[in-house]
Amino acid sequence: MQPPHPNTSGIDPVPALPASSPDNRRFWAWALDAYPARRSLWKRLLVAVVITLLAAWLRVMLAPAESGGRFVTLSLAVVLATVYGGAAAGLLSTVLGMLIVNFFLVKPYFSLAFDNPMEAFWLNGWHLITQLVVIGAISLVQQKNQRLREASEAARQTHRQYMATFEQAAAGMTHVGLDGTLLRVNQHFCDMVGYPREQLLNMRFQDITHPDDIADDVGLLEQAIAGKRSDYTLEKRYFHRDGHIVWVKLTVALIRDDRGEPDFFISVVQDITETKATNQALRTSEQLMRQAARLAGLATWTVDLSTMHFRTLFESHRMLGLSQHEFTRDDLVAMCHPDDRERMSRNWYRGVRGEASYTDEYRVIINGEERWFLAQAEFERDAAGKAIRALGVTYDITSRKRAELEVQQLNATLEARIRERTQQLRGAYNELESYSYAVAHDLRSPLRIINGFAQAIQEDHPDFDAPTQDNLRRIMSASRQMGLLIDGLLKLSQFSRGELQRAPVSISNLARSQCEDLTREHPGRQVDWTVEPGLTTEADPLLVEALLQNLLGNAWKYTAHQPVARIRVYGKIVNGQRWFCVCDNGAGFDMSRAAKLFQPFQRLHQPGEFAGLGIGLATSKRIVERHGGTIEAESAPGEGATFCFTLTPVAGGPSSAA
Known part of the structure; x- marks a missing residue:
C-alpha cells in the first residue's frame, strides 16, 4: 500500500460547512468562528446591552403588548449577545430583556407589578430556562470550535515544521514506496544526484543505485517489510546524472499504517564522497608509509611522555629484530649498551625540554648481539610548551658502523703506509736534489x-x-753555454729545496722596484710600465721576488722589438680567487705550443731572436706550485702575452684538492 501524495502547500483546509443557502453558511461560519475571549469584557457587555435594547425596541414597534410573543425578539438578542460576547454577555442580555419585557409589555405597564403573578412566573421561568440552555449550547459549541481551531492550527504548525524539516534538512531525505518508487524527495537529495524533482518522482531508487549495491539494499528492505528489523543503515553508491559516483550513508526506517501494515520508507541520505576519498587517501598514505618504512628499514614509534610508554607503528619493531611493539623506559634502558645509557638519557631529556633536537646513535644488545641504532624524534607540545608526545624513527646502522670501523682501520693503515712512502720519497728526492747539485757543481770545474x-x-x-x-x-x-745551463739547474734545485716561509708581501712594491731596476739597466729602452697599487699576499718574500723577476724580465725581453713597449702589473678576482697578472705587448707565442712553455730549457722562439736558456718560466711555475697556486698564460703571435698566477690553492682546482 502506498500513501497518497501529501498536500505540499503546508496549509490544512477549513472543515466543510453543511449545505444550505449562502446567507446561512455565512452566519454559521461567523457563529462558529466567534471567539469571545479575544474581546474585552466591557466591550462584550456593552454590545449585549445594545443588542438587547434594539431587540426590545423592535418588539415594541412591531406589535402591541397584548399580541403575545413578548420574548421572541429578545431571545434572538440573547443568541447574538452570547455568540458575540460569550456566556456573561448572554446572561446580561437575558436578565435585561426580562426586565424590559416585564416593565413595558406586562400589565400594569411601566411597572414591575403583575396582574397575574402565576402567569408571569411561568412565562419568565420558561424564558429563563430556555435562554440558559441556548447560552450553554452556544458556549459549548464555541469551546469545541476553539479546541478544534487550536488543534487545526497545531496540525498546520506541525505540518509546516515537518515540511521545513524535510525540505531544509542538511541531508537528503526521501519517502520510498515498498516497491522502491520515490514518493517524495527534498531539494538536497535532488542536488546530490543531479536530477530534477519531477524526474526523480517517476523513478525507483534502483534506477540510480550502483548495480553492485542494489542487492544489499533490497535485502535489508525486505527484512524490514518482513518484520525482522524496523530500520537499517548502510553505505552505498549512487550514479550522479552526469555519470560520476556519489558515495552515501543511507539510514532507512519503515513507516506502518494504522493497521500495522508496512506503508512506506523514510530515508535519510548523507553524502560521504569526500569522506570516502579522504579515507582512501589515508589508507593509501598509510600503505605507502608502511612500504617506505619497510624499504628504508625504518622503525617508527610514538611515546606518551606522561607515562613514558613507547609503541612502534606498523609492526615496524620486527625490522629491528625486536620481539614486542610496546616498551617502557626501563625496557629500553635495559637493552641499551651500558656505555651509552647515560649519554642517551641525557640527549633524550634535552630534546624533551626543547634544548636541542633529538638525534642520537647508540648501541643495543639484542639476543646477545651488539647492534647500532640511529634514532630521531620530534615532540608535540601543549600551549605552555610542555612536551606531551613524541614521534620518532629508528634506523639500524650496524652495517654502516662496522663499515666505518673497517674504513677507520684501513685509513690508519693507509696513513701509516703513506707516511712511510712519503718519508722514502722525501729521502729519495733530497738525495736526487743533492746529487743534481753535486753533479752540476762538479761540472763547473772541467768547463772552466x-x-x-x-x-x-x-x-x-x-x-x-x-x-x-x-x-x-x-x-x-759552448763551454760558456754549458755553464749557463748548469747555473739554471742549480737555480731550479735552489728553488725546489728549503722550507717555505710565508709572510706579508707587497706585490706592487716588488714589481715597481724591479721595473725601476730594469729601466736603469737599459737606459736606451723606452718602456711604458704601470703597476696597480695595493697588491698584497701571504707568501715567501724571496721566492715571490724571484717569480716577479722572471716574469718581468721576460716581458722586458720580448717587448724589445716593439716601437712603444708596454708592461702592466695588475690584479683580478675570479670566482672569489685573487690572481696577479703581468701583461705585455711583446712578441707573444702560439698557444698550440703552450704545453712546452713551463718545461725547463724549452723555448718558443729561435735563439737568434731573443736571448735566454728557457729556464725562467720553469722556475716561475715551480715557485707558484710550491705555494699551492696555479700559473696560466694567454697569448697570440705578435699580440703580447699575459701571465697570471695565484699564490694560494685555487678553489676546486687540483692544488686545492691536493
Whole structure:
C-alpha cells in the first residue's frame, strides 16, 4: 500500500460547512468562528446591552403588548449577545430583556407589578430556562470550535515544521514506496544526484543505485517489510546524472499504517564522497608509509611522555629484530649498551625540554648481539610548551658502523703506509736534489778548465788559420753555454729545496722596484710600465721576488722589438680567487705550443731572436706550485702575452684538492 501524495502547500483546509443557502453558511461560519475571549469584557457587555435594547425596541414597534410573543425578539438578542460576547454577555442580555419585557409589555405597564403573578412566573421561568440552555449550547459549541481551531492550527504548525524539516534538512531525505518508487524527495537529495524533482518522482531508487549495491539494499528492505528489523543503515553508491559516483550513508526506517501494515520508507541520505576519498587517501598514505618504512628499514614509534610508554607503528619493531611493539623506559634502558645509557638519557631529556633536537646513535644488545641504532624524534607540545608526545624513527646502522670501523682501520693503515712512502720519497728526492747539485757543481770545474785552455791557445797562437780560430771560439762559446745551463739547474734545485716561509708581501712594491731596476739597466729602452697599487699576499718574500723577476724580465725581453713597449702589473678576482697578472705587448707565442712553455730549457722562439736558456718560466711555475697556486698564460703571435698566477690553492682546482 502506498500513501497518497501529501498536500505540499503546508496549509490544512477549513472543515466543510453543511449545505444550505449562502446567507446561512455565512452566519454559521461567523457563529462558529466567534471567539469571545479575544474581546474585552466591557466591550462584550456593552454590545449585549445594545443588542438587547434594539431587540426590545423592535418588539415594541412591531406589535402591541397584548399580541403575545413578548420574548421572541429578545431571545434572538440573547443568541447574538452570547455568540458575540460569550456566556456573561448572554446572561446580561437575558436578565435585561426580562426586565424590559416585564416593565413595558406586562400589565400594569411601566411597572414591575403583575396582574397575574402565576402567569408571569411561568412565562419568565420558561424564558429563563430556555435562554440558559441556548447560552450553554452556544458556549459549548464555541469551546469545541476553539479546541478544534487550536488543534487545526497545531496540525498546520506541525505540518509546516515537518515540511521545513524535510525540505531544509542538511541531508537528503526521501519517502520510498515498498516497491522502491520515490514518493517524495527534498531539494538536497535532488542536488546530490543531479536530477530534477519531477524526474526523480517517476523513478525507483534502483534506477540510480550502483548495480553492485542494489542487492544489499533490497535485502535489508525486505527484512524490514518482513518484520525482522524496523530500520537499517548502510553505505552505498549512487550514479550522479552526469555519470560520476556519489558515495552515501543511507539510514532507512519503515513507516506502518494504522493497521500495522508496512506503508512506506523514510530515508535519510548523507553524502560521504569526500569522506570516502579522504579515507582512501589515508589508507593509501598509510600503505605507502608502511612500504617506505619497510624499504628504508625504518622503525617508527610514538611515546606518551606522561607515562613514558613507547609503541612502534606498523609492526615496524620486527625490522629491528625486536620481539614486542610496546616498551617502557626501563625496557629500553635495559637493552641499551651500558656505555651509552647515560649519554642517551641525557640527549633524550634535552630534546624533551626543547634544548636541542633529538638525534642520537647508540648501541643495543639484542639476543646477545651488539647492534647500532640511529634514532630521531620530534615532540608535540601543549600551549605552555610542555612536551606531551613524541614521534620518532629508528634506523639500524650496524652495517654502516662496522663499515666505518673497517674504513677507520684501513685509513690508519693507509696513513701509516703513506707516511712511510712519503718519508722514502722525501729521502729519495733530497738525495736526487743533492746529487743534481753535486753533479752540476762538479761540472763547473772541467768547463772552466776547457774554456781557460781554449782561451789560452787563442791568445798564445794568434797565427792560427781562420778555421782553427773559429773552432776555438766555438769551444769557448759552448763551454760558456754549458755553464749557463748548469747555473739554471742549480737555480731550479735552489728553488725546489728549503722550507717555505710565508709572510706579508707587497706585490706592487716588488714589481715597481724591479721595473725601476730594469729601466736603469737599459737606459736606451723606452718602456711604458704601470703597476696597480695595493697588491698584497701571504707568501715567501724571496721566492715571490724571484717569480716577479722572471716574469718581468721576460716581458722586458720580448717587448724589445716593439716601437712603444708596454708592461702592466695588475690584479683580478675570479670566482672569489685573487690572481696577479703581468701583461705585455711583446712578441707573444702560439698557444698550440703552450704545453712546452713551463718545461725547463724549452723555448718558443729561435735563439737568434731573443736571448735566454728557457729556464725562467720553469722556475716561475715551480715557485707558484710550491705555494699551492696555479700559473696560466694567454697569448697570440705578435699580440703580447699575459701571465697570471695565484699564490694560494685555487678553489676546486687540483692544488686545492691536493
